[in-house]
Amino acid sequence: MNDKHAIVKVRRLVEPVQQTSMEFSKPHPLDSLTPSEFLRVRAIVNQFYPTFNHKLSFQYVGLEEPDKHVVKSWLSEPSSQPPPRQAFVILTLDLQTHELIVDLSRRSVVSDKLYRGFGYPTLTAQDQEAVVDLALKHGPFLESIRRRGLDISEVACFSQTIGWYGKVKTNRQLKVRCNYLNGTVNKYLRPIGGITIVADIEQMKISEYVDKAMIPLPKAEGTDYRASTITPPFGPRFNAAPPKPPGQTGFKLDGNVVSWGNWKFHLAFDARVGPVISLASIYDAEKKSYRQVMYRSYISELFVPYQDPTEGWYRTTIFNSGEYGLGNFAVPLEPLNDCPSGAVFVDVKPVQVQDAMCIFERHTGDVMWRHSDVERKIRETRPDISIVVRMVSTVANYDYILDWEFKPTGSIKFLIGLTGVLEVKAVPYTNTDQIKEEVYGTLVAGNTIGVSHDHFLTYHLDLDIDGDANSFVKTRLITKRVKDKNIPRKSYWNVEHEIAKTESDAKIQIGLNPPELLVVNPNKETKLGNNVGYRLVPGSAAMPLLTIDDFPQIRAAFTNNNVWVTPYNKSEKWAGGRFVDRSRGDDTLAVWTEKNRRIENKDIVMWYTVGFHHVTCQEDFPVMPTLSVGFELKPTNFFEYSPVLKTVPPQHLSWANCTK
Amino acid sequence: MNDKHAIVKVRRLVEPVQQTSMEFSKPHPLDSLTPSEFLRVRAIVNQFYPTFNHKLSFQYVGLEEPDKHVVKSWLSEPSSQPPPRQAFVILTLDLQTHELIVDLSRRSVVSDKLYRGFGYPTLTAQDQEAVVDLALKHGPFLESIRRRGLDISEVACFSQTIGWYGKVKTNRQLKVRCNYLNGTVNKYLRPIGGITIVADIEQMKISEYVDKAMIPLPKAEGTDYRASTITPPFGPRFNAAPPKPPGQTGFKLDGNVVSWGNWKFHLAFDARVGPVISLASIYDAEKKSYRQVMYRSYISELFVPYQDPTEGWYRTTIFNSGEYGLGNFAVPLEPLNDCPSGAVFVDVKPVQVQDAMCIFERHTGDVMWRHSDVERKIRETRPDISIVVRMVSTVANYDYILDWEFKPTGSIKFLIGLTGVLEVKAVPYTNTDQIKEEVYGTLVAGNTIGVSHDHFLTYHLDLDIDGDANSFVKTRLITKRVKDKNIPRKSYWNVEHEIAKTESDAKIQIGLNPPELLVVNPNKETKLGNNVGYRLVPGSAAMPLLTIDDFPQIRAAFTNNNVWVTPYNKSEKWAGGRFVDRSRGDDTLAVWTEKNRRIENKDIVMWYTVGFHHVTCQEDFPVMPTLSVGFELKPTNFFEYSPVLKTVPPQHLSWANCTK
Numbered sequence A, B: 001m002n003d004k005h006a007i008v009k010v011r012r013l014v015e016p017v018q019q020t021s022m023e024f025s026k027p028h029p030l031d032s033l034t035p036s037e038f039l040r041v042r043a044i045v046n047q048f049y050p051t052f053n054h055k056l057s058f059q060y061v062g063l064e065e066p067d068k069h070v071v072k073s074w075l076s077e078p079s080s081q082p083p084p085r086q087a088f089v090i091l092t093l094d095l096q097t098h099e100l101i102v103d104l105s106r107r108s109v110v111s112d113k114l115y116r117g118f119g120y121p122t123l124t125a126q127d128q129e130a131v132v133d134l135a136l137k138h139g140p141f142l143e144s145i146r147r148r149g150l151d152i153s154e155v156a157c158f159s160q161t162i163g164w165y166g167k168v169k170t171n172r173q174l175k176v177r178c179n180y181l182n183g184t185v186n187k188y189l190r191p192i193g194g195i196t197i198v199a200d201i202e203q204m205k206i207s208e209y210v211d212k213a214m215i216p217l218p219k220a221e222g223t224d225y226r227a228s229t230i231t232p233p234f235g236p237r238f239n240a241a242p243p244k245p246p247g248q249t250g251f252k253l254d255g256n257v258v259s260w261g262n263w264k265f266h267l268a269f270d271a272r273v274g275p276v277i278s279l280a281s282i283y284d285a286e287k288k289s290y291r292q293v294m295y296r297s298y299i300s301e302l303f304v305p306y307q308d309p310t311e312g313w314y315r316t317t318i319f320n321s322g323e324y325g326l327g328n329f330a331v332p333l334e335p336l337n338d339c340p341s342g343a344v345f346v347d348v349k350p351v352q353v354q355d356a357m358c359i360f361e362r363h364t365g366d367v368m369w370r371h372s373d374v375e376r377k378i379r380e381t382r383p384d385i386s387i388v389v390r391m392v393s394t395v396a397n398y399d400y401i402l403d404w405e406f407k408p409t410g411s412i413k414f415l416i417g418l419t420g421v422l423e424v425k426a427v428p429y430t431n432t433d434q435i436k437e438e439v440y441g442t443l444v445a446g447n448t449i450g451v452s453h454d455h456f457l458t459y460h461l462d463l464d465i466d467g468d469a470n471s472f473v474k475t476r477l478i479t480k481r482v483k484d485k486n487i488p489r490k491s492y493w494n495v496e497h498e499i500a501k502t503e504s505d506a507k508i509q510i511g512l513n514p515p516e517l518l519v520v521n522p523n524k525e526t527k528l529g530n531n532v533g534y535r536l537v538p539g540s541a542a543m544p545l546l547t548i549d550d551f552p553q554i555r556a557a558f559t560n561n562n563v564w565v566t567p568y569n570k571s572e573k574w575a576g577g578r579f580v581d582r583s584r585g586d587d588t589l590a591v592w593t594e595k596n597r598r599i600e601n602k603d604i605v606m607w608y609t610v611g612f613h614h615v616t617c618q619e620d621f622p623v624m625p626t627l628s629v630g631f632e633l634k635p636t637n638f639f640e641y642s643p644v645l646k647t648v649p650p651q652h653l654s655w656a657n658c659t660k
Helices: A035-048 A068-076 A125-136 A139-147 A320-324 A551-555 A589-595 B035-048 B068-076 B125-136 B139-147 B320-324 B551-555 B589-595
Strands: A056-063 A086-093 A096-103 A108-115 A155-161 A173-180 A195-200 A205-211 A252-254 A257-260 A263-270 A274-284 A289-305 A317-319 A344-348 A353-362 A367-373 A378-383 A386-395 A398-406 A412-420 A424-426 A441-445 A448-451 A453-463 A469-481 A491-499 A516-525 A531-537 A563-567 A602-614 A624-636 B056-063 B086-093 B096-103 B108-115 B155-161 B173-180 B195-200 B205-211 B252-254 B257-260 B263-270 B274-284 B289-305 B317-319 B344-348 B353-362 B367-373 B378-383 B386-395 B398-406 B412-420 B424-426 B441-445 B448-451 B453-463 B469-481 B491-499 B516-525 B531-537 B563-567 B602-614 B624-636
Touching: A035 A056, A035 A086, A035 A096, A035 A108, A056 A263, A125 A155, A125 A173, A125 A195, A125 A205, A139 A195, A139 A205, A155 A317, A257 A386, A263 A289, A263 A353, A263 A386, A274 A386, A274 A398, A289 A320, A289 A398, A289 A412, A289 A624, A317 A320, A317 A551, A320 A386, A367 B386, A367 B398, A386 B367, A398 B367, A412 A453, A412 A602, A424 A441, A563 A589, A602 A624, B035 B056, B035 B086, B035 B096, B035 B108, B056 B263, B125 B155, B125 B173, B125 B195, B125 B205, B139 B195, B139 B205, B155 B317, B257 B386, B263 B289, B263 B353, B263 B386, B274 B386, B274 B398, B289 B320, B289 B398, B289 B412, B289 B624, B317 B320, B317 B551, B320 B386, B412 B453, B412 B602, B424 B441, B563 B589, B602 B624
Parallel strands: A367 B412, A412 B367
Antiparallel strands: A056 A086, A086 A096, A096 A108, A155 A173, A173 A195, A195 A205, A252 A257, A257 A263, A263 A274, A274 A289, A289 A317, A289 A453, A344 A353, A353 A386, A367 A378, A367 B624, A386 A398, A398 A412, A412 A624, A424 A448, A441 A448, A453 A602, A469 A491, A469 A516, A469 A602, A516 A531, A531 A624, A563 A602, A624 B367, B056 B086, B086 B096, B096 B108, B155 B173, B173 B195, B195 B205, B252 B257, B257 B263, B263 B274, B274 B289, B289 B317, B289 B453, B344 B353, B353 B386, B367 B378, B386 B398, B398 B412, B412 B624, B424 B448, B441 B448, B453 B602, B469 B491, B469 B516, B469 B602, B516 B531, B531 B624, B563 B602
16 A cells, blocks of 8 residues: 555546556645554554553544645745644543644654533544444333334444533533334334434443334335335436546546646545645646645535424434544445546545545536637537546435536536435324424325435635735625716616625625625736636525524534635634534634634635525435535636637547447 | 428437437427428418518517417327417518418418507517618718728627617617627627617618717737637647447437437427427326426526616617527537537527537436445445537527436426627726726726626426426425423424415515425325425526616516516417517516416416626636526425436446447
8 A cells, every 4th residue: 555645546447547656756745644644643642642541532633734834835845845744633531632733753742732622522433333332232222122013133223413402511422313124224214213312422321211102113115225126117227428438537646636637736535524625726828837726625514403393303403524524424436326437536544435535527518618600600619528526425324425626717616416315203194184293394205204404514715816815805786876867777787896804894695696705816916907816606505594592503603604704724624613512612613703803915714605405305215316506616807818718629539449 | 301390400420320210200289380381481471461562571480389278188199180280470561560370271371460569579680680781881980990990891790789768759770889800700809999870770771870989999819719720828638528329319309309218308499589398297107107397498588788888888788589589599509519429419490500409418427316325335326317408599799508408306407508708898998907987897808898797597487297287385494493491402494385376476586595486286296195396496596786667677577586477378478578679568577477367276387587697707708618507497296206216227338349
């Protein structure tokens, strides 16, 4: 295994894929920790806190990112000594939480802080397995299963965080939710209703057990989703996408730096946030140089509040990144189905997942630009193409398909696909006629409510447009009255630019006719005098519907606006705070921005939340067709003219030389 | 030429395409008029109004659509006699406007109505050429050109409608806007500024001529967009999309009925609105039958108001469908670049355009659905696929890429791509520093303002969900307080369904947290008791910014809401009215709905407007990278369970047997 990079293995597909050699490339300061670095971190920490007299658990280990100026200074002279490799480690040590910085070259713990706040770190797989184990051995639960006439060996449980609901004293607890299998492999569609189980992970015991009601178990029938077991009537058959010619990936990998078309960016992986795209820059053919666009971007938090306020459900308000880790739940991707032909697959550490990310060239069948002049017999059309980095995080039932897409036009698209299995609740009903009470969702199958919920994905977008010092500009479209008496028209709109001076000026809710939102470099102009910039093209902008004073919403106050802008601060990485499990909302983006810092002509970070409400429907059963949402960052007076004007039309291939 | 269908010719690509035989298929009542039918219509009308004593011009000729119940009754027994073929004809006859219905089998004019309103019909190419001709021969204009030191043979003019601005007496007039070539083939980027020309098409003379100012002519340099002439620095080179295997289109064409996967729909073409998709129905494997979804859909109007209120510009508020005709401006599509490999191209009449539409199977690289269960070693992933019908309407400078996309999940996506050339204004400025006045747009090149404008596309969506009688439901997400004292959580949201009783209840502006909007069949339920329905998933929902009392906005009052619902009425086809040129807004969707008719459990039509504001930028020069917007209709409790659960995974192809 190549030790230089955390992203290590380029795998072969059904079709042969160009094997990218990474042996000779240099390590990059933003590379994720390598397998051997992880081992070294463990060794250093274990020496620092010997396990013979400590109960120690590694809750999070990731790269301690060097300061931005250090990275940029190294980049300006990549032959120089790279900054020292450091790891950021979160430990549970004798039931207390520590934050450590471990220096790998010095082989030492250079900082050790005891965390005294209310939250708890991201769960480990062991934490989750342990509480499930507790439940499966809990006498009263076994009794409940027996009373229902069920077989304990067919029970599948999973743990769920419980949030915070105003109690002054809290400890580290998790709920356990159990489903029945017995005739299905779908672990989420036969909930064993009426039971509430809460486990204390510190004392390792069941702390709350309620068996309130015997609710009919939803049927196994119709819940299996495997092609190997489906029975008629079959759905339609479809053609496969045409394969790329052997060896054609379209991009280059130098270490973890991807080069494709006019783009270049660094790809890393983090257990908490999943993919991290850094140093995205685009080649400007006129200026004969790469120009900076995005220093670092990742999904900072993913908040999923369920909308059932009853005993067994009200606590289900999940923070997927902070509590579970999107990277922790990365799953292996399937060549040709999860990622198209020509994709290169990469493995990740420390989560041992093969093919956890893929990089591929995408041909959508769309048009990049065109114009016809029929009279002059001119027709120029360039087909659309892009490069995509994809990871899928299957946080138990839900599959989140997370895409970063770079386009030759200079646009970056952030796409989220939601699929997988709904979280459902067992009810006595088999027809809506029988329902006389609030059920907090839709009857999606017999005895099965698909519970209403939201998804809010908050992106950390550290844009550095042509340099660090940027400003955030709101371009308002203002209706004006025509003043010239000779003009019979009454109105028009024109734009007014407002530069956000402080964080308060940059809190935006996107409603009807929102302003255009730009990050510009106030120190750089095009030849025509426009400030170079990138514009946020928002996607689905659903706002939270919980009351602002409700506990989950206090913890998720970072979703109260669609957009926030903060001055760059290396420690402000996670919008929900560092310790999100059972947090009280005292360390969120909403709190940081209360300082109302200056953000004009500074190194700034934009935070954007894509939100959507999910009223479930029968089509979501038993596996949801992918619901896609996203947004875009679009160059706006960044280039002197269209960066794709001079794109050479592609040479089309032919199957002429193939035999079927 | 095959006489049975207006869409007649399946053309060959670079790669061989399956030749679809249409000879033996039966004509369909919704087929566009065939070439011979057009000839017959002309002959019948010419006999009715002999040209020796009439000045006659055919402004519009299209199918007079049979009543819906007649079509449906024929469909239930397709071997029966089809309804009589009739044409709807709009004539300018001796300077008056007539609406005729011509019966083709009876070879007679069955109805002839003199139109006495204020509007004028859709322009013909001859109308537009004639006024350009007038301008190019107008002495004062030739003098202006001479005074500017320009060569009249390098001047390219186009006509533009002038709207209505409150005058009581109006006649049929058009503006003429002229650009310079001399060193470029781009007809829109060297405006000859300062000149206003208005021509009277009835009297065939220039009615208004103003040469106000000598404004510097923007340079030719940088405006050419042809691959054959581009000079270094070149943009990046990209791979072509992999080709489909020879002959693989993926769908069947029976006459103009397209069958693909679980979908079936009828495709027609209209000079005014472009593509018309009718009778879209989806196969329900459980019910073993096709189920109705959409009776008829097309772009009813496309309103583009420019936001420059000065003398030469204030009148530029274009209604592309009603004034020009989206179909009239269809352009031939380029195989492999405009439409991907495997596309079938179709020619249209009466606008003689080869390859005006294409139909293709689309593989986006996205995932249709997936779920991983790592522990159980289950991974099921189905790649996304769809079928797309595409037409491009190049209305002078702008290219509108109009897509209808059908997905196996039951979703229909309506996508609009905006590309082509901006409409620009010449100004004395070469840098923003020099600008001290309002310029109504962005300096996108030297001496060139890309004028701010909007696009509002209003779709006519006649949904028939499982039958004619449908209702429109607003599903509001309402924040509620938790009442149970034992629950510490304070809030949640739940849904409240409101059925729109009348047209007033169905006027919707989509802002923050809009209701979910559904069309349901109140008479059909799933087995679980949910009403079968389809949901509108809105796209970009920009609202008009002109004041409601302004003349262009009165004419475009149909854009005042994003959504409207009306009872089906065959005559309510065009949201801006039948005669849009110089119209006064007395025949729009906004006026029709003032009747506030009942819409509950009726045959209803939904109208949806996709709007967007375009603040131009330098990247839009000289050709705009495609800006895509769209919306979706999504099955919601229409199926008993996911219609793609039982989709058989595709058989992947390999290039193994190819030589490069």
